[in-house]
Amino acid sequence: MTKLLYLSDSYLKEFDAVVLRIEGNMVELDKTAFYPESGGQLSDTGMLCQGNEEFNVVKAIKQAGKVLHEIDRSGLKTGEKVHCTIDWQRRYKMMRMHTAAHILTMAVQSIAPNALVTGGQLGLEESRDDYSLQELTPEMVKEIEKKANEIVNASHKVLIKELPREEAFKLPQLFKLRDVLPPSIPMIRIVQIAGDVNACGGTHVKNTKEVGRIKITRTKSKGKSNKRIYFALEP
Ligand SMILES: [Zn+2]
Numbered sequence: 490m491t492k493l494l495y496l497s498d499s500y501l502k503e504f505d506a507v508v509l510r511i512e513g514n515m516v517e518l519d520k521t522a523f524y525p526e527s528g529g530q531l532s533d534t535g536m537l538c539q540g541n542e543e544f545n546v547v548k549a550i551k552q553a554g555k556v557l558h559e560i561d562r563s564g565l566k567t568g569e570k571v572h573c574t575i576d577w578q579r580r581y582k583m584m585r586m587h588t589a590a591h592i593l594t595m596a597v598q599s600i601a602p603n604a605l606v607t608g609g610q611l612g613l614e615e616s617r618d619d620y621s622l623q624e625l626t627p628e629m630v631k632e633i634e635k636k637a638n639e640i641v642n643a644s645h646k647v648l649i650k651e652l653p654r655e656e657a658f659k660l661p662q663l664f665k666l667r668d669v670l671p672p673s674i675p676m677i678r679i680v681q682i683a684g685d686v687n688a689c690g691g692t693h694v695k696n697t698k699e700v701g702r703i704k705i706t707r708t709k710s711k712g713k714s715n716k717r718i719y720f721a722l723e724p
Contacts, residue, residue: 491556492520496678499584499692502577508569515557516544516565522575523549525556529609530587530691535575539565546573579613580692585722586611588647588682588693589637589700590618593720595685596637597622600629607715615706617719625716630705633718637703640683644698648681662686 494501506518516537523546526532537544537560544560551557565571590609597604597620608619657677658667666688670677680689682697694700702723709717 490554491518493556494520494522495524495692496690498522500695501575502580503572503574505570505572508565508567508571511565511567512557514560514563516560517555517557518571518573521549521556521558522573523556523558524580524583524692525549525551527551528689528691529590530583530611531579531613533575533580533583535573537565537571537573539569539571544571581694582613582722583611584692584694585700586613586616587691588697589641589703589720589722590616591680591682591685591687591689591693592637592640592697592700593618593633593703593718594620595640595682596633597718599636600632615719615721617717619711619715619717621714622716623714625708625710625718630708630718634703634705637705641697641700641703643683644696645683647693647695647697648679649693650679650681651676652679653677657688660686663688 494504501522504522506520508516509519510517523533532549535546537546542564544565546558547561548559549556594606601622604620604622606618607621610617654675654677657663677688678690680687680693704721704723706719706721711717
């Protein structure tokens with residue numbers, strides 16, 4: 490298992506690590522702050538430095554509990570120490586987008602309490618979330634955007650904590666996940682914004698204010714009871 494530094498500190502931009510294994514252009518480190526592509530959030534990019542040698546990390550992926558970093562050339566060796574840097578501009582945008590996705594869901598559920606997230610993909614310029622909604626009128630879209638920005642402007646803290654499985658599933662919001670998350674996961678990572686609680690392994694900003702203005706850019710019907718909302722962040 491790779492130690493995942495971003496889980497305890499999503500603002501960590503640089504770290505030192507040891508190369509455990511290299512296979513082709515894929516590098517396994519003893520620990521990492523690179524977020525691997527998963528859960529609709531894009532992979533981090535950045536750089537590994539060994540002495541004066543620089544290796545670009547073009548992508549990080551998760552494989553059997555390990556994070557593999559794809560680098561752009563050969564030359565690294567097992568056992569070497571590397572200094573690692575995350576492309577912070579990209580990551581911070583992802584953190585803002587990811588937090589915005591939680592806020593958008595809170596806003597949707599403020600007018601449609603039974604709406605559930607059925608899918609989603611974060612992007613650097615535009616992201617999308619799908620909801621189990623029968624209808625999504627222009628008036629509803631306007632109301633959702635207004636509510637989302639009220640949540641942003643309320644400067645709520647984004648709280649992260651780890652709860653033992655049994656305790657986590659006592660929370661009504663997480664009860665439905667008890668059959669979804671495999672029993673092999675003993676601790677559940679919780680993200681809490683105001684009264685909203687979710688199980689989430691992504692990277693978030695510390696305060697909703699950092700998200701900036703949420704703009705709903707377009708919507709799309711994805712079936713009778715499924716609607717897609719696209720959003721972007723300003724500035
Ligand atoms: Zn999240």
